[in-house]
Amino acid sequence: xxxxxxxxxxxxxxxxxxxxxxxxxxxxxxxxxxxxxxxxxxxxxxxxxxxxxxxxxxxxxxxxxxxxxxxxxxxxxxxxxxxxxxxxxxxxxxxxxxxxxxxxxxxxxxxxxxxxxxxxxxxxxxxxxxxxxxxxxxxxxxxxxxxxxxxxxxxxxxxxxxxxxxxxxxxxxxxxxxxxxxxxxxxxxxxxxxxxxxxxxxxxx
Amino acid sequence: xxxxxxxxxxxxxxxxxxxxxxxxxxxxxxxxxxxxxxxxxxxxxxxxxxxxxxxxxxxxxxxxxxxxxxxxxxxxxxxxxxxxxxxxxxxxxxxxxxxxxxxxxxxxxxxxxxxxxxxxxxxxxxxxxxxxxxxxxxxxxxxxxxxxxxxxxxxxxxxxxxxxxxxxxxxxxxxxxxxxxxxxxxxxxxxxxxxxxxxxxxxxx
DNA sequence: GTCTATACTCTGATAGAC
DNA sequence: GTCTATCAGAGTATAGAC
Numbered sequence: 001x002x003x004x005x006x007x008x009x010x011x012x013x014x015x016x017x018x019x020x021x022x023x024x025x026x027x028x029x030x031x032x033x034x035x036x037x038x039x040x041x042x043x044x045x046x047x048x049x050x051x052x053x054x055x056x057x058x059x060x061x062x063x064x065x066x067x068x069x070x071x072x073x074x075x076x077x078x079x080x081x082x083x084x085x086x087x088x089x090x091x092x093x094x095x096x097x098x099x100x101x102x103x104x105x106x107x108x109x110x111x112x113x114x115x116x117x118x119x120x121x122x123x124x125x126x127x128x129x130x131x132x133x134x135x136x137x138x139x140x141x142x143x144x145x146x147x148x149x150x151x152x153x154x155x156x157x158x159x160x161x162x163x164x165x166x167x168x169x170x171x172x173x174x175x176x177x178x179x180x181x182x183x184x185x186x187x188x189x190x191x192x193x194x195x196x197x198x199x200x201x202x203x204x205x
Numbered sequence: 206x207x208x209x210x211x212x213x214x215x216x217x218x219x220x221x222x223x224x225x226x227x228x229x230x231x232x233x234x235x236x237x238x239x240x241x242x243x244x245x246x247x248x249x250x251x252x253x254x255x256x257x258x259x260x261x262x263x264x265x266x267x268x269x270x271x272x273x274x275x276x277x278x279x280x281x282x283x284x285x286x287x288x289x290x291x292x293x294x295x296x297x298x299x300x301x302x303x304x305x306x307x308x309x310x311x312x313x314x315x316x317x318x319x320x321x322x323x324x325x326x327x328x329x330x331x332x333x334x335x336x337x338x339x340x341x342x343x344x345x346x347x348x349x350x351x352x353x354x355x356x357x358x359x360x361x362x363x364x365x366x367x368x369x370x371x372x373x374x375x376x377x378x379x380x381x382x383x384x385x386x387x388x389x390x391x392x393x394x395x396x397x398x399x400x401x402x403x404x405x406x407x408x409x410x
Numbered sequence: 411g412t413c414t415a416t417a418c419t420c421t422g423a424t425a426g427a428c
Numbered sequence: 429g430t431c432t433a434t435c436a437g438a439g440t441a442t443a444g445a446c
Contacts, residue, residue: 010411028321033237035439049412051441108320114379115313115320116233125382133383155384156397160369162376167368171319177330178338179360192361199404215429241422254430256423 015053018043019067022060027105030112031061062120065113068106069124075099076158079136085143086201089157093197094190096165101186107169133158149201157200164193220258223248224272227265232310235317236266236325267325270318273311274329280304281363284341290348291406294362298402299395301370306391312374338363354406362405369398 021042025034036057040047054060075095079088100107113121133155140154168175168189175185226247230239241262245252259265280300284293305312318326338360345359373380373394380390 014411030235030238030317030321033235033321036441037439046413047440048414048442052411055441057440111316111320111375112235114376115316116235116238118378118382122378122382125379129379130383130385152400153393153397156393159372159376159380159383159394160397160401163368163372164365167364167372170316171364171368173323173327174319174330174334175364177323177327178335178364180335188358188361189364192358192365195357196365196401196405199407200401202404219429240420242420251431252422253424253432257429262422 011053014045018045018050018053018060019064023064023105023109026061026064027108027112030116064109065121065124068110069121069128071103072099072106072110073129073132076132076136079139081139081142085140085148086198089140089149089201090194090197093161093165093193096161097168097186097190097193100165100169100189104169104172107166111166111170147203150204152200161193161197164196165189216258219250223250223255223258223265224269228269228310228314231266231269232313232317235321269314270326273315274326274333276308276311277304277315278334278337281337281341284344286344286347290345290353291403294345294354294406295399295402298366298370298398301366302373302391302395302398305370305374305394309374309377312371316371316375352408355409357405366402369401370394 018039021044022034022039024042025038028034029038034057036047036050039057039060040050043050050060054063075092078095079092113119114125118125137154137158140149140157143149144151144154168185172185176183179185223244226249227239227244229247230243233239234243239262241252241255244262244265245255248255255265259268280297283300284297318324319330323330342359342363345354345362348354349356349359373390377390381388384390
């Protein structure tokens with residue numbers, strides 16, 4: 001009965017098809033730049049049919065963003081306070097690189113939203129996202145205090161991991177244009193970025 | 206006579222007023238999201254009057270992007286092959302942090318453009334920007350080869366400088382939301398990022 | 411459930427008076 | 429140079445047949 005939990009398989013599948021198509025369009029054009037025509041064409045459906053499954057263009061966008069945040073925060077959530085500090089952070093970096101490589105459209109959807117002032121995500125950022133960062137920043141700070149990693153600001157450490165990993169998804173066309181052909185940007189980025197944090201976090205003598 | 210070099214002072218000033226207003230609107234909404242109404246309102250002019258000074262919305266956007274690239278590349282252009290390697294790179298980092306702090310709207314305008322596949326900037330990126338990066342990457346590579354700085358991939362070094370510095374302008378609302386009040390993001394970012402590259406580039410033993 | 415046709419709004423751009 | 433009025437096209441959303 002509910003709009004968010006359709007009963008039949010066809011309904012679920014059509015919703016999925018539309019969301020998949022909309023992800024491509026929204027991430028490439030932004031919310032205002034995307035049109036229902038483009039989304040419908042990409043989904044292989046008519047425009048009214050798209051609006052049969054979602055009440056509005058806004059509703060499609062909202063559904064995408066809602067589903068995104070959990071997946072987006074999962075790598076940080078997996079940072080284990082009981083693990084070996086440097087290994088935990090490097091594993092987090094590795095997961096973020098993989099996410100940028102495997103889900104670049106999601107990264108750009110997110111980037112578009114934040115860039116424009118997060119009009120539809122502010123609550124989630126100030127709530128769920130900030131809470132998780134606060135929690136993990138405290139863990140990292142305790143590792144620094146115990147001398148297990150270098151003394152660095154944990155918030156800016158997290159920001160820098162986001163910045164470096166997401167850059168390769170968000171600015172993909174620039175990276176590829178500058179590197180030229182014959183490169184695997186994400187593979188190169190992975191080892192480069194791990195090197196950055198390995199040196200940064202080596203315990204102070 | 207030329208459209209790009211108006212004669213009177215009033216003409217120059219109105220063009221400037223429009224560009225200033227348009228920078229705010231385009232950087233916050235993207236090209237498609239921005240409307241001439243918003244730009245005209247922000248400039249304190251009527252919509253037809255805006256179109257008296259610029260042939261089209263596209264023309265305003267183009268004028269902004271054209272003026273942007275040179276300023277954007279200036280910090281890298283100033284990297285001196287004859288200087289002291291580590292100091293040169295750290296000075297470059299510092300200039301980029303200052304540009305992000307002082308020109309965040311320009312950074313977001315650029316980010317919007319790249320994020321959406323650089324439809325209006327591809328030529329400049331493949332041309333002028335790539336040429337400059339190639340040139341400076343060669344300089345950095347020679348410093349590494351001479352053992353004056355650590356052996357790092359110069360292209361990804363430059364990407365990482367861009368990523369870290371621009372993140373604070375482009376994702377400003379997220380950074381401030383996570384840090385909470387009582388912070389000066391750009392000041393903190395400046396020292397954090399310099400620390401990152403100081404450790405990364407310390408010559409290999 | 412899906413389509414064709416269409417209503418209605420927003421927006422870029424132009425005409426023409428002043 | 430600047431304005432009011434307006435057009436033409438694009439785009440969201442709905443009506444109603446099938």
